[in-house]
Amino acid sequence: MGYRVGVDIGGTFTDFCAFDEASGALHTLKVLSTPQKPGEEVIAGISGLNERYGIRPEDVTYFTHGTTVGVNTVIQRRGITLCLFTTRGFEDVLEVARLKMPDPYDLFSGRPEPLVTRDRVFSIDERMLFDGSVDEPLDEASVEAAIEGVRSVGGEGVVVALLHAYRNPAHEQRVAAMIKAKAPDLTVTCASEVWPVIREYERTVTAVVAGYVQGRVAHYLGSLQEALASAGVPAEPMITKSNGGVMTAEIGKQECAQMLLSGTASGVIGAASVAAETGSKAAMSLDIGGTSADVAIIRDGTPQYGIGEVIGEFPIYIPTVSVTSIGEGGGSIAWVDPHGVLKVGPESAGSSPGPACYDRGGDRPAITDAFVVCGFLGQSALGYSAVSMRTDLSRKAMATVADKIGMGLEETAESVIRVAVSGMYLEVSKLVSRHGIDPRELSLIAFGGAGPMMACYLARELGMREVVVPRVPGVLSAFGGLIADIKNDFIRTVYLDLGAGEALDEMRAVYGELREAAMAWIREEHGYDGAVTLLHSADMRYRGQSYEIETPLEADWIDDGDADAMAGAFHAAHERIYEHADADAPVQIINLRLVVVGTPPKPKFAPVESSDATPEPVASVPVYYDGGTHTASVYARGDLKAGQTFEGPAIVTQDDCTTCVLGGFTATVDASGNLILSREG
């Protein structure tokens, strides 16, 4: 028996979650991130786990890891000098994108400069048609000229993205082979290999982001492997993926596009496992840190997946756990506009200087300062004493705003919280309306440093009746990686009219190939020999529509050519999402998808000690909310036993975060150790 260790690197802290397979105990640790020396914090944490919990590196038998190296490479624009080869006539694909600008009311609204600027785009003479037939053969002279072009601009790598190559990649593959032969020092990425799906901009930009970060990510993973080996960790590191699964670091070096949003995804996976534990049919994860506040919808224990999730300034179109930003987190700064109206954000104090109470030079009040002034924070140190709290500085900063709006200090602080929460309410409202969900039926699963602090406020604003604070709210992303499945996605664009006999034959044939590729990935590339699940789905639409619904399919329907069952599933999905369906309308299948899932044995957690005794508060403190001062009991999370219950107002402190329980909420510890805060709705 050994330890499973999950690690998640964030902007400020790197989180560790260690599971003791012998005792079933869960340990957590936070160390400061070292963005200048990526990987160093991992080694610091490994020795920290040893010092604090006696976890020896050689006993770490399973190691998962989420990293922001890829995202930071894009945000800081520190990737390679990348070039793009396109079909002649379509070189402006990145410049034109999909035309639409982010803020349609602003005459100055614009697109970011592409990662491959137009001077590094080169034309290839060739043409595939939509059905995969060759309209114009590949002119190899144009490829040679393009390679010369790469040399002339000092390119280090090439993305090859030709029209309709999702349907027939032959030209792309030939171009890649020529580059490898003639310029073996260049990295080569074929868009049809990264994510072979129709829509040229989406496919190209995804491949460009992948090609841009590839070198840096691969280098980072290589040094991580070495560092872990020299620290004596025997486990082959696993990398968490944007799709909520994991893959080996070795595969990650090749498929780095898959891991760009791994941190946020594994947080949602952690939340989804909590939702499954508490039996929530529908839940919303709420992850608030110092610089970001994100939510995700979880149904029946499964997160929703999206396409077009944003990396820095660019969308990528591979399956990704869908996460929506609802604000800038605990560091959001309060200010007063020239018309005397109180505003919170979008400016953020971030982690440096951070809120005023951090005493790092911040003198403007952040949301965190508002919680200090209201008495909810400052009762114990945050973040393992990595940051100390100066409540006097919070009050001083808050006074600058209080003066402008003519309110008392506590009243101002509560106003800051309410304004911030109303902004989050606005963003969540849009999200639930987009999906047709009634927020009152959702459980709110709160985590991150500031999630449990703000959750009761947001739950009240949205009319939610239940808030769940997991056992390890401060390190839930690290925890999520620990329990994630091995997972990979496959797609093929087919553009078929459902119903025709040839269409069903083609589906069967394509799925045959996809299944073969999926099994090869998990067995051979990944080296996993446990049980495997294959999940089939298709992107379907009514003819004439321009958007598809991913509809789950049963393997039998495909093998038996049961078009009625497939159409029926689509009509039902359409009805569920859009509230109408048309059983007589012709249905098209645009893409076929396959997900391969390997499920290693899950951790078995030690049962939580239970008690029916009234829990003992460690202190009572005055707190300010709803326009008045109340007395709140302070509980230490570690003292609470399953089955225990207490009323708000209360404060629950633990190593990695503070939970605010407002009056009107009843807190109960469930059998798994989750803190359930419920209210009459």
Add this chain to the structure above:
Amino acid sequence: MAIDKVTLEILKNHCRAAAESMAFTLYRTAHSTFVKETEDFTTGLTTPEGETFATPVELGATWFVGLNYGTVIRMIDHYDEGDICMTNDPYSGHVCTHSPDMHIWKPVFHEGEIVCFVVGHIHNTDVGGAVPASISRTLSEVHQEGIRIPPAKVVKKGAFNHELIDVMLANVRMPEQNWGDLKAQIAAMNTGERRVHEMIAKFGVETFKAGIAGLLDYAESQARSIMATLPDGDYFFDDYLDEDAAGGYPCRIALTLKIRGETCVLDFTGSDPQIESSVNMPTGGQPRHALLMVGFVYILYSLDPTLFLNSGVCRVADSILPKGTIVNPEFPAAVGLRTLSVQRLQGVIFGAFVQAAPDRLPSSPASGGPIMNVNTIDNRTGRRVMAAIGAISGGAGGSPRGDGTEGSGANASFLKNTPVEINEAEVPFKILRYGLTQDSGGAGKYRGGNALEMIFQAHAPNTRVTARNRDRSRFSSWGVLGGRAGSHSRFILNPGTNHEVDLGNVDILSIGPGDVVHIGSGGSGGWGDPLERDPAAVLWDVQRGFVSRAGAEKSYGVVLKDGAVDADATARLRTDLAGERPAQEGFFDYGVNREVYEKTWTRASYDALTELLATTPVHWRFFVKHRVFEAIDQISPDQIVGDGSDVRAAFAQVVEAFPQLRAAMAA
């Protein structure tokens, strides 16, 4: 009661959440692909009097921030709880501005009192009439543009008014879509109503009522602060639609912007008479009509993007709209294609404001790029295929902040394209090129954005191409402060062959197998003197292919050598080019076609024309205008005096020639 500034901000977020939730509900449940693709709809909340106090900004059309439902609200004499009303008649209250837009509104009651309305519109793909989709430039009367429903209850006390619905559905080409979209609109209204009730429960009805007044006041006070930063003065600007009818004469929109302290007046005196094609803008003479306010809202928001968008913004503006003109047409002028003229109107407002704040605002965006449709036959199946293949938008103008965006942006930022691969999967044709047009953006210290172009080839006979909203093939987007005008838009059949045809402003075309069509938007205007552009920026443009080497020399005086700027040669060339310029240059560069045109049609000539046409009855004006233009065309350009006397003489000839006109004028 007054509302405190903390509660106001919180209520503001809740009101916007209500408007956004309505928009997402409508978008999600709408049936027609048209709505999903174009987002041509809106939702909002209005006061009991009809002023919009909250509007979505994430989804939907950007044109309806200042919409006032008061006129149509008042046309229904009694409301019960559960009622929902609708209209699509451009001439009943002027809330609806062309017949495909179905506007609906629902009163929200609290304890028997109407506390607000939830409102919205959707552009139906078709509402019947002379042509599929109900819109064509060639139509001249609103009666040809489909069924018109004056304000009426579509739901009475919660029950559908099937008699009305059946009449509507019997008159349209795709009734299932209209019915499905109407249900989506109603779902959005119900979402909004529920949100209002939630707000009242949370804040209390008195706070809610004070809050919506406070939100309008807040937007107004923000707008006043922005206006106060602009210098007082009268700023005149005019621009033209290339044609007032197929093959017709230019159509002028003129504006004198009068900024006075924190307010302004938009005086449209001098704009052309209403015309006999469907590009009239039905404002009903309302001084803050939404169509007039679109450009104004763009300007204020761009000057300060923290501006909360609602009708309060428009309280600082007033307008003068002469009757019987393109900006205030009289029944039954056709209005279906008012999108074309409203875009030009936005540009006219931009042109007036940029004179007041040239250091803060951009030059002209491209406009006149069409929405393209192709109707052809699939050679494999014999099936007729009709599909929208996307918008050929254009870029943004250069500005003191930098170059204009390429290919899209500014007041066309809401448009989305259709991918080449999807187009080829849906339509049996082949796209040969899709991208930016070199040297099309107006030169400037900060360059105008380049145009967008598409070249495609048909595979079947009798392939029909429609290019709705085409314009700017004659008059260009303007540059400011030495910045140059952008290139013209283009519509060319079989370019580069011996049977090449320049199609001018044509918007419907029939082609056959092998024919190649080149469609391109115009370029956008430049900002500031191109000879002051950083030579490194010019080099970068050449490296990226946005400007040719020849263009770099001719327009910017930048000489390149071995992939770098030749500093000495550049300095010499710039000195030479500066010396060749006329001594005095205007604030605007309009492009050569307009300069030539205005040698004949001077401002004095137009003043005379405006004055003389005003003496004729409205239904004569378009006719008389054309006769006057024909008469002026007969005069050799070097004989034109340009002080108005030419026009007065031509007008006198027309009056002389038509005794019926004399009788009508005397009546």
